[in-house]
Amino acid sequence: MSSITQPLQETSPETQAEVMISGAEATMRCLIAEGVETIFGYPGGAIMPIYDALFHHQHEVNHILVRHEQGAIHAAQGYARASGRTGVVFATSGPGATNLVTGLADAMIDSTPLVCITGQVFAHLLGTDAFQETDVMNITTPITKWNYQVTEAHEIPVVLAKAFYLAGSGRPGPVLIDITKNAQIQAFSFPAYEKCKHIRSYRPKPVIRPEYIKEAAKLIDQAERPLVIFGQGVILGKAEKEFDTFLEKSGLPAAWTILGMSAIPTDHPNAVGMLGMHGNYGPNLLTNECDVLIAVGMRFDDRVTGRLDKYAKQAKIIHLDIDPSEIDKNVKTTVPVWGDCKETLPMLTDAIQRKSYPDWLKKFKECLEQEESKVIRKELNPSQEIxxxxxxxxxxxxxxxxxxxxxxxxxxxxxxxxxxxxxxxxxxxxxxxxxxxxxxxxxxxxxxxxxxxxxxxxxxxxxxxxxxxxxxxxxxxxxxxxxxxxxxxxxxxxxxxxxxxxxxxxxxxxxxxxxxxxxxxxxxxxxxxxxxxxxxxxxxxxxxxxxxxxxxxxxxxxxKENNVFPMVPQGRGVAEVVLCKEDLL
Amino acid sequence: MLQQEYTITVYTENQIGLLNRIAIIFSRRKINVESLNTSPSEIDSVHRFNIVITETEEVVRKLCRQIEKQVDVLKAYYNNNEEIVWQELALYKVSTDVIATEVKVERLLSQYGARVVVIRKDYTVFSVTGHREETDRLIQVLEPYGLIEFVRSARVAIIKSSEGFHRKLTQFEYREPASDVVENEFLNQQEKVFSM
The missing domain is CATH 3.40.50.970 (Thiamin diphosphate (ThDP)-binding fold, Pyr/PP domains)
Incomplete structure (x- = not known):
């Protein structure tokens, strides 16, 4: 890797001589140094010093005052999903922080990079049931990638640098930093802000094992009816081009999960539609007919797999994922390809032969025709008045x-x-x-x-x-x-x-x-x-x-009473996908 | 697959809240933690957890991956009982009067590997270090004489095949800078875009 030879200490242009500033002012400077331009938030007692610092920086940072903290965090999620950058949220302690909980859980399960900063009561009041005190750290532990409580101002630059690094790297996720009011007020000598680029206990990307790439390529080359299913990993890994090149060379039909959708254009020549409970007929049905299933950056959610013991049992499974804990979690893989798909996809593309599968693709087309006649036509061009x-x-x-x-x-x-x-x-x-x-x-x-x-x-x-x-x-x-x-x-x-x-x-x-x-x-x-x-x-x-x-x-x-079809009813296998109510038995 | 006792060894940073982060991985899946010990490790600043659960290997493997996924966790290993050397410590408090008159103390000491920790007029405290069966056996012996208090520690375990964590840590400390985030060029033109 070439990057290792480059100098590691990169200081931001913000570098200045050390000055005494408050923790709140430091928080704002850190955010600006991280390139934050938009913050979604709602002020309150315990975060007032930070809002006071924000007042002085309001021409550098755009703050959107929402009407409820849940709105702030969902807005930050929308911001992150649209831009690929980390969304930033401000909320106060107690109810302000608990109102973030739904958004944190949502961002956690959908791997959305967020840094949420919550105010907290003075450190000496922690655990005393003080006004608007709540144990935010323990409430948010299972729904954050990382969380940390700052009780001293000098921790702020290091902790925020870590927060942004963790939120955006590897498999992204929400990070919550809880800052006690005394830490916001306390003055300290602010060092030059340094972005975090390494944490010894954290490995954002697993090491790629070339032997598995080779193994996967062999399986793909030998396959007669291979199918690619892809998720948000392609988008999060910014690997849309790499994925497109892979599809173009491999000739594989590709189906998306709900979060993977739009990683390739919907009219892409290899696109066969959406997977899942209300996905397209073909990709669901034919999942149980393919001989090799290549999963890229997706996590085999139960809404995608239906009943697991009836899911792709006939197929050999290749799973590309950046998160090692996803491999074998729900579906047992034949060949695991750990790593960032921006790196693994080109390696796989190089290793495979150029192929096409006209007969296999025809099957998807036939399924689509069935779906069109039974579902799509009357949904898009209805004959009834309503x-x-x-x-x-x-x-x-x-x-x-x-x-x-x-x-x-x-x-x-x-x-x-x-x-x-x-x-x-x-x-x-x-x-x-x-x-x-x-x-x-x-x-x-x-x-x-x-x-x-x-x-x-x-x-x-x-x-x-x-x-x-x-x-x-x-x-x-x-x-x-x-x-x-x-x-x-x-x-x-x-x-x-x-x-x-x-x-x-x-x-x-x-x-x-x-x-x-x-x-x-x-x-x-x-x-x-x-x-x-x-x-x-x-x-x-x-x-x-x-x-x-x-x-x-x-x-x-x-x-009022229209139904969404096709449907893989809960507890059924993907091949039991039905096109209309009458087929449900 | 067969359920059996597994000892999970976790090397971690010393971070407040990490115990909770690890504990909820088990409770979320309704898995009972039979014993949990935290202690320093062979490396200064690195903490070591020993967690004992009874589960199938597949479940334990997945749990280990979930544990390792936590930011402040360096590494998690799992081993069955054949692969580790382990000990637990138990303390037993009994009435000195009863012990002095009715129990052959020298037998306790030799046969059960017990040690006398404290002798007072009113009570005596024995300790036994060993596997569960060994500490259990002495309970049975002492129970008829009125066991006033009993406590057993969590399991501490050493992995037989491990070479320690030093080399791994050196690998982890090797700095590999992350690539920068791709910027969105339109974000600088906001004033032009907003206005109702």
Missing amino acids: LTMGEVINILNSLTGGNAILVTDVGQHQMVTCRYAKFQDSRSNITSGGLGTMGFALPAAIGAKYGAPHREVVAIIGDGGFQMTMQELGTIMQFKPKIKIIILNNNFLGMVRQWQELFHENRYSFVDISSPDYVQVAQGYGIRARSVSERKDLEPALKEMMGSEGTYLLEVQVG
């Missing part, structure tokens, strides 16, 4: 040209969007995958706009999820990120209702949720809005939305 979610996405595709970032919440609208959305660019599909956090989309869309200001950001949200975090319309009102919001309103908690219909004999238990007048709500926040329920109004309304200058909210009334 609108479907799918046709909204279909028109949206034609208006965005697949260039927009779509941010989805959780539920039916999310599955429909991921099934029918077209994407040209990476980092275009932002959604809460692993945790399934309703209320994610609106704040995440705000964050995504700050992470990729040049791109169009469209939030697509259900009526249930929207009502969980709709207070963030206030953030939009105040800071004016130009995002588009589509509420797909079916007047139900649709996904739960679907399960109650299919598996609980139509017992609709508390899924009938009513909505406020969203147009009036939006207008109350000074946001342009419109509601449509008829087909003739849909396209004009979407056009008006996309053509409007600022934020725009469009409510679309869709069919």
Whole structure:
């Protein structure tokens, strides 16, 4: 490796003679030295010294005042997912910190790089049940990649450098730094800020073993019906080009997980669609017919695998992952390829033969035709009067040209969007995958706009999820990120209702949720809005939305009891994927 | 696969909260920790955990990977009982009067490898170091005479085949600088993009 010969001590241009500053001021200087430009946060008692320091730096750093700390962390997640950089959150102690918990868990399971800074009561009050004191460290231990409590100002530069290094390197994740108020106030001699590049107990990337690459290449070369399934690892590893080259040479059909989506364009010649419970028919069914399954940067989530003992039992499995604990966790691999896929994919590409699989690809096409006739056609071009979610996405595709970032919440609208959305660019599909956090989309869309200001950001949200975090319309009102919001309103908690219909004999238990007048709500926040329920109004309304200058909210009334299909019912194997309700037995 | 006793040896940094981080890896999966010991290791500044659980090898292997994934953990090993040398220490408090009149103390000392730690007028404390069966045996002997207090330590274990951790640590301390994050060139143009 060439980098070893380079000098290791890199000091930032910030380098100055040592000066006495407060811990709070040091915190701001560290963030600026890390290149932080946007912070999502909410002030409070225990973090006031840091906000005071922020006051003096507000021309260097953009602070977005949210309406609830959960909004701050989801916004930071959206920012990180859209930009590939680390999202930064400020919150106060106690309730401020506990309001971050859902976002931390979401970022942990979806490997999103975050640095969250929470204020804490004075160190001498720790453990005394002081006002707004809560044991944030222990609450967040299982849902952070790393957390640390700072009780002395001099720790701040070292700890923050470590925080940014850990959040963004290897398999990314959220880091929480809890800073007691005395440490924020205390003055200390601030050294030149030094970025962290090494921690002896932490190995961001496992060492690549060339013998496994060779072994994997051999399996791929011998395969007759190989299938690639890929996840967010390709995006997180910034290995989209490397992956594309691999696909081009190998000729392999490739299916994505929900978080892997958009790593390659949806119309990529090798693309065969989405995996998982509501993924495409072909990739699910044919997972159990392939002879070699190549998993790239994905973790075999149960929503992807269905019943494990019926999952790809016939196939030899190659698993590329940066996180050694993922290998063999759920699915036993034949050949593990540990390492950063940005490095392993080119090695694998070099080692394999150029091939194509016309007959095998034809099978996917046949499956797609079946899916089209039984599901897709009536979703995208429905004959009944009432609108479907799918046709909204279909028109949206034609208006965005697949260039927009779509941010989805959780539920039916999310599955429909991921099934029918077209994407040209990476980092275009932002959604809460692993945790399934309703209320994610609106704040995440705000964050995504700050992470990729040049791109169009469209939030697509259900009526249930929207009502969980709709207070963030206030953030939009105040800071004016130009995002588009589509509420797909079916007047139900649709996904739960679907399960109650299919598996609980139509017992609709508390899924009938009513909505406020969203147009009036939006207008109350000074946001342009419109509601449509008829087909003739849909396209004009979407056009008006996309053509409007600022934020725009469009409510679309869709069919109340539409179901999302295909579906791999829970507890069934992927090959038991069904195309319609009648096939469910 | 067969469940059996495994000893997990974890080398870690000495960091507050790390015990919790490791403990919750077990409790999250509803796995009972039979014994847990933290101590210094052969290397100054490096801590060593010994954790005993009864599980299948597959589960233990996965647990070790989850433990190693923690930022402040240097390395985790697992071994079955054949692969380690281990000891536990037990203390027994009994009434001196009873012991003096009814128990053949010299037999206790020789047959059970017990040591006398304290003798007072009112009570005597014995200790036994060894495997579980050895410490258990003395409980049975002393119980009829009224065992006032009993306590046993966690297991401490040495891995038979280990060459120690020095060489590994030198590898870990070898600095390999991380590559920089790819920047987003549009982030500098925010003023032009925002406004409602």
